Amino acid sequence: MVLIIGGDALAASRAYASLEADAAVVVLVRGGSPALCDELQWRARQGQVSVLDWDALSSDSRVDNACALEGTSAPGIETELDLERDITSLDGYLSRTPVSLVCVTGTLSLSHSSRIRSLAPHIARICRAHRIPVNVADMPALCDFYFASTHRFVDPTTGAKSSMQLGVTANGEGCRLASRIRREAVAALPKEVGGAVIRIGQLRRLAREHEREAEGCGVIEETNGSDLDIEGANGDAEDTSVNTPNQPVPIRRADDSESIAEAVRRRMRWVAQVSEYWSISQLSVLTEPEMRAVLSGSIGLPSVGQHNHGERSPSQSLPPLQTSQHGLQPILSSVPSKKQGRILLVGSGPGHPSLLTLATHSALTKHADLILSDKLVPSAVLELIPRHVELRIARKFPGNADGAQTEMMEAAVEAARRGLTVVRLKQGDPIVYGRAGEEVLYFRSHGFEPLVVPGVSSALAAPTFAGIPVTQRGVAETFIVCTGVGRQGKEVRLPGYERPRTLLILMGVARLSEVVGALLGYSPLDTASISKDDSKREGRRDGSPYPPNLPIAIIERGSMPDQRVLVSTLENVCTALESLGAQRPPGMIVVGWAVLALHGHGDVRVLEEGEGSDEERVKQWLGGRRWNVTEGISEGWSVL
Structure with missing residues (x-):
């Protein structure tokens, strides 16, 4: 329950915010309902708030006796005895009533609110004595919390309120500005946000329905609960402390058996993937059959008996063509049957739409009949696709990457045989860790020679957006690009340390501790002792170990408006990334002295000065801190 002390327009705003959070509201005001503003009077008549x-508050008998002895004060004149009576009455009310929050209004104007302002310090003291958080308008020193300017999203298709709320607060330093920022943030978000949250909630419940069945059958008791520790330390649930939806998992095949617990874990991982990578508009129109198809994992998973000659096994079938995410069903029958189908392997660049090549833009907007997109291609690029073009997004969820890859290749061949122009859309450059090579060979073996359209590789573009040159005279003479994970999740060997070289690691942020451990030769989170796994870490590196004070950058969603860049040293970066909370895939890692080369006034004498100056160099770069974080990209990109 929320207790609001005051009956003015601000009290009405506080009541509205509390009601939006599904709280019960009691408004305390001298004079009762007639003293309320019009909005609160209306809410009281509707039964939304109590007055x-x-x-009417029961006061302490000793105060009542004192009032009788002292007499009654003149009308309109507040005495110290009146204040003491009100304070004692409120204390008694809070003692017998379960109140969660107290909000005090009517303190904005000294000329009209001297009584309530006089009471405010006492109200705050009483609330703290009862361990009830209190907010006093325009008196931040008395506040335990601040109200955010909030907006609750609705499902545009039904008008129903969703559980999604957006709140912005300036912590008492600029309420009007916070409201403006909230309005602009809401305007910038897709109108389907509310519907998307409702559908994801339904998807989560479907993912867990077998868990409830197991509980009803006593399976959890038989396993002592350990087998169904869905939200345990393994990070298998969607909302655990694990900060990446790309946590490595074993590759799963269609004929693999799994327990109820394993099935729930897999589904919750896939819920996290859908939440992270699918467009808001696509999520908002998910139907229950589509949700069940996503969670089943039966589509696109290769069976053991499947041949690699393009023939689909009887147990597998291509899913029916889905409605375009843009709202129109593609009219396939209008495509001439004699038209020669073709396949384009296209790179979409790092993410910013202005970095699309002319060839890629033309392929997406003028030539494509069907677009098969990787999940990492951002919505800003997908929004360029005409509404009549069908779009499918790869279901490359943890444990299903190979199955999803096969599904997309089969879909491309099937559509090309029907005379369609198929665009296989990949992030960055399709040849740089984009598995384009195997797709070229697959399509060629099925009679289609694909056209490969290069894209701007995120390996080079993302560091540029972060202000990091991969090469710089006096700092970095060469660079090497590698991956942080091998085929089917296996470990890869990383190159050894060379001072004039920049190391670029793609797909390694979700495995940062393993990557950094391999570079250092020991666990970055346990430097006090030598672990028995240190020899294994040494075996993951070819060459010399990296110095612990070497600069490193984690670049997330490079080139996008919500880009985040974390810079630190190898010895501190794991702790730094963990402190940031949820990760923002996709991300990449930059290791080497180039990370600090263009910071501030620049430092381009790394190779000339040698290792003796490194400690002071790093200290000046980080300003004495262990890490720094920057958000967003240059405003100059908004006009391009």
Whole structure:
């Protein structure tokens, strides 16, 4: 329950915010309902809020006796005895009533609110004595919390309120500005946000329905609960402390058996993937059959008996063509049957739409009949696709990457045989860790020679957006690009340390501790002792170990408006990344002295000065801190 002390327009705003959070609201004001503003009077008549008069509160008998002895004050004149009576009455009310929050209004104007302002310090003291958080308008020193300017999203298709709320607060330093920022943030978000949250909630419940069945059958008791520790330390649930939806998992095949617990874990991982990578508009129109198809994992998973000659096994079938995410069903029958189908392997660049090549833009907007997109291609690029073009997004969820890859290749061949122009859309450059090579060979073996359209590789573009040159005279003479994970999740060997070289690691942020451990030769989170796994870490590196004070950058969603860049040293970066909370895939890692080369006034004498100056160099770069974080990209990109 929320207790609001005051009956003015601000009290009405506080009541509205509390009601939006599904809280019960009691308004305490001297004079009762007639003293309320029009909005609160209307809410009281509708039964949305309860109204309590100060004079109706039960006061301490000793105060009542004192009032009788001292007499009654003149009308309109507040005495110290009146204040003491009100304070004692409120204390008694809070002692017998379960109140969660107290909000005090009517303190904005000294000329009209001297009584409530006089009471405010006492109200705050009483609330803290009862361990009830209190907010006093325009008196931040008395506040335990601040109200955010909030907006609750609705499902545009039904008008139903969703559980999604957006709140912005300036912590008492600029309420009007916070409201403006909230309005602009809401305007910038897709209108389907509310519907998307409702559908994801339904998807989560479907993912867990077998868990509830197991509980009903006593499976959890038989396993002592350990087998169904869905939200345990393994990070298998969607909302655990694990900060990446790309946590490595074993590759799963269609004929693999799995327990109820394993099935729930897999589904919850896939819920996290859908939440992270699918467009808001696509999520908002998910139907229950589509949700069940996503969670089943039966589509696109290769069976053991499947041949690699393009023939689909009887147990597998291509899913029916889905409605375009843009709202129109593609009219396939209008495509001439004699038209020669073709396949384009296209790179979409790092993410910013202005970095699309002319060839890629033309392929997406003028030539494509069907677009098969990787999940990492951002919505800003997908929004360029005409509404009549069908779009499918790869279901490359943890444990299903190979199955999803096969599904997309089969879909491309099937559509090309029907005379369609198929665009296989990949992030960055399709040849740089984009598995384009195997797709070229697959399509060629099925009679289609694909056209490969290069894209701007995120390996080079993302560091540029972060202000990091991969090469710089006097700092970095060469660079090497590698991956942080091998085929089917296996470990890869990383190159050894060379001072004039920049190391670029793609797909390694979700495995940062393993990557950094391999570079250092020991666990970055346990430097006090030598672990028995240190020899294994040494075996993951070819060459010399990297110095612990070497600069490293984690670049997330490079080139996008919500880009985040974390810079630190190898010895501190794991702790730094963990402190940031949820990760923002896709991300990449830059290791080497080039990370600090263009910071501030620049430092381009790394190779000339040698290792003796490294400690002071790093200290000046980080300003004495262990890490720094920057958000967003240059405003100059908004006009391009």
